Amino acid sequence: MEFETIGKNIRHYRLAKSMRQEDLAEKTGLSPNYIGVVERGDKVPALATFIKLANALDVSADMLLADVLNTGYIVKESLLSEKLAQLSPDDRSKIYEIVDTLIKHKA
Known part of the structure; x- marks a missing residue:
């Protein structure tokens, strides 16, 4: 099973909160190096660490x-x-059309 995406998701949400690895490390009591290792997918955090994150x-x-x-x-x-929901009705309609087209032509 591919666990790298857990780290990518952690990184995504960290960046969405404008946090540096150092900031997340400080909030969790972990080292910035460990945060980097997890975000790269080199290591999957233990359950207690995952909950902290x-x-x-x-x-x-x-x-x-x-x-x-x-x-x-x-x-x-x-x-x-x-x-x-944040898009205008016109933009939503365009996206729905694209999705419908993709579904019709899926392999």
Whole structure:
């Protein structure tokens, strides 16, 4: 199973909060080097550490695990719905047309 995406998600949410690795390390009591190792996917954090990271980033575990869980697509659909809701009706319509076209022509 590919766990690198857990680290990528941690990095994504860290950057979304305008945090440096040092900031996240300070909030969790971990070293900046360890944060880097996790974000690169070189190491999967232990459960207690994972919980510290999720709490420090103020995100749910399923948001960090979305790409490795079979039910992760529910989270992605929810996040996508939130993004779509911020668009104008015209822009939403265009995106729906693109998605419909992609579905019709899937391999």
